[in-house]
Amino acid sequence: MDLNFSPEEERFRLDVRAFLEKELPADIRDKVQSGKHLSKEDYLRWHKILYKKGWVAGNWPKEYGGTDWSPAFQYIFDEERAAAGAPIILPFSMKMVAPVLMAFGDKTQQDYFLPRILSGEDWWCQGYSEPGSGSDLASVSTRAVRDGENYTVNGQKTWTTLAQHADWIFALVRTDPDVKPQKGISFLLIDMKSPGVTVRPIIMLDGGHEVNEVFFDNVKVPVANRVGEENAGWTYAKYLLGHERTNIAEVGGCKQALRQVKELAANARDGDSNLLANPRFADKIAQAEIDLMALEITNLRVMAMAEKNAAPGPEASLLKIKGSELQQTLSELMMETAGCYGLPYQPDALHADFTGSVAGPDNYLPVSGHYFNTRKVSIYGGSNEIQKNIVSRMILGL
Amino acid sequence: MNFDFSEEQTQLDDMLQRFIRNDYSFEVRQRILESADGFSRSIWQQFAELGLLALTLPEEYDGFGGSALDTLLVMQSLGRGLVLEPYLPTVLGAGLIAQAGSDAQRSSLLPKVAAGECLLTLAHSEPHSRYQLQHVSSHAEESAAGYKLNGNKSVVLAGQHADYFIVSARTTGQPSDADGISLFLVDSKQAGITQIPYRNHDGQSAADIGFSNVELSKDALIGDLNKGLSLLELYRDTAIAALCAEAVGIMDALINETGEYLKTRKQFGVPLGIFQALQHRMADMLLHTEQARSMAYLAAGKLDADSATRARTMAAAKTLTGQSARFVGQQSVQLHGGIGVTEELIIGHYFKRLTLINTTLGDADFHLGRFSDMMVQEELCKS
Missing domain, CATH: 1.20.140.10 (Butyryl-CoA Dehydrogenase, subunit A, domain 3)
Known part of the structure; x- marks a missing residue:
């Protein structure tokens, strides 16, 4: 057993750090660090910088233009990315649809879509959840009826993250309503510019436009845009969910949040003292740090197992539970550092072009909204209660 | 970064698990619990034969120079078996002697510990110290022969069974000073030592121990004076x-x-x-x-x-x-x-x-x- 990263991994960390220092645009870094909204152009600009460096596809094999990084390299990259204030690489293209295309797509689909994903030319969003299908994903009812070389799609998806930016959506649709729910689902790639696709924003508790409803009204989708077999979509969907789980605990992000909480608390005036000097508050940060120390090792242990077994096992559910709880705890502590300046609701001030005046110091602007928004993390990607069902069934055998 | 145990460690772990399964079942453990000593000398000898007592001791004193990970494996199994024998106080005491003891202390004690012939324990906590490591009121004054030790120690694990105590005592300063604490190796049969022996809720033996004008020689000191x-x-x-x-x-x-x-x-x-x-x-x-x-x-x-x-x-x-x-x-x-x-x-x-x-x-x-x-x-x- 050796809890240290290898010399090669430590060298890689320094390379990543140097790259971020040199190439991360200051305006993007400032937005990330001050909790401001990133535009589509911000995401794409950063994507192209990574693409040029050859680092945009940390989880892809070399043959498709990826880096073929080990889980340890991916982990180090994400830790340094978070520490430097670089945006996350959104998972929908790189970590969700791409692995499915590599595993189950045909040659034409791979040759067309993968290079466009890699270069950032196409932005993908995920069409899984529906108003009637939350945790019970197999119950999707968006209907696709085959008519010659096309499917006609009718129905609705929801919680579709950044669909307002998307060029394509990968969607689970029902192609056979008369069998067991899991047996009648297909995996379609749908052009968001197709006639009959409409997007309606859903505003989150922080006032941000992050998710959407997507409606399909007699949308024509070529059969050539179906991935794999008809009615085998559930298999591909599960495969995708497995791949989504490697960075599920967000340890790098939690470490950065912990650093921010300490700094905010040390600088938060509390009469003649500061908030960090209050042991009742300091102990809460200390508890979060201790939990995070353990979670980091747990995460690395699950990664080591995943490296041997090709994909993370049900242990990833433990990471999801604890990681999401910690993100929420840290967002709550961050809000608490603001004291009374956690009260004002000033969502417009989180846009980079805002020129008005604000109440309180700038560093408190995003904290309460961030807290409200972060309640999502124990709900998305399979709620923590679903994760406990998985742990109970797959690990404990109950 | 890897979380694998070495082949030797895997063998050690298998051996420990086998031992707990075959020789330390819950029934065996409950019989040991009811015995007068509350632990088994024959199990202790088995520990010695299996090499557990020598595991982390230096090789020049009959040890195997094992690592913290070896100890981790041993302790996991001792936990699973709810082992009552005073393993931890003895091997930690021996570790302290190996770390800071004089050559004479090491060569007289460590081979005996390895052979299962000597039990050690740390006598440190006091009625008023709670968990404060540096709060030591027991004191050792210099005397003609060396030191004269006075004080009371609380809940000393295996205190009634130990052959030697490692006793913390103040050689200068006030009870909460960081500086001025010294450690002494004390033969448990020396005059002036009184004991109130008992069992803890987990079945392990412990004792409150009083030291009253206990005469110690100069070479009872472990490590540097005042730097304990x-x-x-x-x-x-x-x-x-x-x-x-x-x-x-x-x-x-x-x-x-x-x-x-x-x-x-x-x-x-x-x-x-x-x-x-x-x-x-x-x-x-x-x-x-x-x-x-x-x-x-x-x-x-x-x-x-x-x-x-x-x-x-x-x-x-x-x-x-x-x-x-x-x-x-x-x-x-x-x-x-x-x-x-x-x-x-x-x-x-x-x-x-x-x-x-x-x-x-x-x-x-x-x-x-x-x-x-x-x-x-x-x-x-x-x-």
Whole structure:
């Protein structure tokens, strides 16, 4: 057993750090660090910088233009990315649809879509959840009826993250309503510019436009845009969910949040003292740090197992539970550092072009909204209660 | 970064698991508990023959020079077996002698410890010290022969069985001073020593010990005069790493036993494991256990780190382990229902030992406070 990263991994960390220092645009870094909204152009600009460096596809094999990084390299990259204030690489293209295309797509689909994903030319969003299908994903009812070389799609998806930016959506649709729910689902790639696709924003508790409803009204989708077999979509969907789980605990992000909480608390005036000097508050940060120390090792242990077994096992559910709880705890502590300046609701001030005046110091602007928004993390990607069902069934055998 | 044990470590672990399974069943353990000594000399000899007592001692004193990870494996198994023999006080005492003792102390004691012929323990806590390591009121005045020792020590593990005590005493300064604490090697049969022997709730032996004008020779001193605190800190950190591993062994056993119970115990015509409230409780227990396992690995891995890193890691490990142990212990009893609060099932005994591990050498609140203070200091130094 050796809890240290290898010399090669430590060298890689320094390379990543140097790259971020040199190439991360200051305006993007400032937005990330001050909790401001990133535009589509911000995401794409950063994507192209990574693409040029050859680092945009940390989880892809070399043959498709990826880096073929080990889980340890991916982990180090994400830790340094978070520490430097670089945006996350959104998972929908790189970590969700791409692995499915590599595993189950045909040659034409791979040759067309993968290079466009890699270069950032196409932005993908995920069409899984529906108003009637939350945790019970197999119950999707968006209907696709085959008519010659096309499917006609009718129905609705929801919680579709950044669909307002998307060029394509990968969607689970029902192609056979008369069998067991899991047996009648297909995996379609749908052009968001197709006639009959409409997007309606859903505003989150922080006032941000992050998710959407997507409606399909007699949308024509070529059969050539179906991935794999008809009615085998559930298999591909599960495969995708497995791949989504490697960075599920967000340890790098939690470490950065912990650093921010300490700094905010040390600088938060509390009469003649500061908030960090209050042991009742300091102990809460200390508890979060201790939990995070353990979670980091747990995460690395699950990664080591995943490296041997090709994909993370049900242990990833433990990471999801604890990681999401910690993100929420840290967002709550961050809000608490603001004291009374956690009260004002000033969502417009989180846009980079805002020129008005604000109440309180700038560093408190995003904290309460961030807290409200972060309640999502124990709900998305399979709620923590679903994760406990998985742990109970797959690990404990109950 | 890898989490694999070496081939030798895997063999050691197999051997330990076999030993607990074959020679230290719950029935055997309960018979030992009821014996007059409360531990078995023949089991102790087996420990010696298996090489467990020499595992981490230096090779020049009949030891195997083993690592903190070897100790982790031993302690996990001793936890699973709820072993009553005073393994930890003896090997930690021997470790302290190996670290700081004189050549004479090492060569007279360590081979005997390795052979199973000598029991050691640290006599350190006092009625007023609670968990403060540097609060030492016992004192040793210089005398013609060397030192004259006076004071009272509380809950000394295996105090009634130990051949030698390692006693902390103030050789200068006030009770809470960091400087001025010295450690002494004291023969337990010396004149002026009184004992109140008892058992702890986990069945382990302990004693309150009084020292009244106990005459010590000059060569009873361990390490440097007045500089005992750093040795006590190292002792505590080493003990914490070991206790964390022991707790993981127990939590593993509780997860297994409780899981089996939920699969077989039927109520309302179905196994208890059908009920989601209980499934989720078990998932929480597993998460606590895996987090504690990570901390036990981290603790073992950082025992050799610089003293600041070591101290903050052990404070974190003891905090998280105490919290996890509390949750897993309490909930294992809860999920077993009535039978969990009796002496008839091993569950309650595991729960008691976990509870006492939290209290030993500082509980979760104490170490959270230490960690918190260290964290604030680091942060304020930055700004």
